[in-house]
Amino acid sequence: NAGVTQTPKFQVLKTGQSMTLQCAQDMNHEYMSWYRQDPGMGLRLIHYSVGAGITDQGEVPNGYNVSRSTTEDFPLRLLSAAPSQTSVYFCASSYAATGQSGYTFGSGTRLTVV
């Protein structure tokens, strides 16, 4: 049981570079989300998806794009990296819309933009 797999685990980017953070789940969950975590700020929602082909913005979507072409994958794209995007990024998936079954989180991607 792989659960939610995020790659890479660590990444250093230069300002202005673009990259894609990968997220895949093998639990057939419809709901997937991306969060960033900064010290003292908790988990802030970037984008989320309620199923293949459907995405929506969260609290802090600027500078990020997402797409959901399959149930399993939900990549997060940084268009032009900025130092303010230095953070730990978590992908999560869930079965139920209500949160009753809980979110399963990936192990995170630690991103540094220099």
Place this chain on the structure above:
Amino acid sequence: GQSLEQPSEVTAVEGAIVQMNCTYQTSGFYGLSWYQQHDGGAPTFLSYNALDGLEETGRFSSFLSRSDSYGYLLLQELQMKDSASYFCAVRGQAGTALIFGKGTTLSVSS
């Protein structure tokens, strides 16, 4: 929009009981959830309350009062391994994702 308030830090000793509070503001309400996160790790799901009252799972209990927009997580028989950050989260609108509070850092000492 939605917002959640949690105390930033709580300290306690092994064997004690600790309560971590969460107040929330949402336009709608679809349940209050709790997550635990150890340093350097991923958040893990602890509990979910949709209705008023207390839900118990082993040493962990979670309480909800919808009329007060308030909930708490209660940890009994504290152990050193309970030292972690605890986040409450709500979904304010149907079909949206969870919004998290900033979390409470629990430090358990011997």
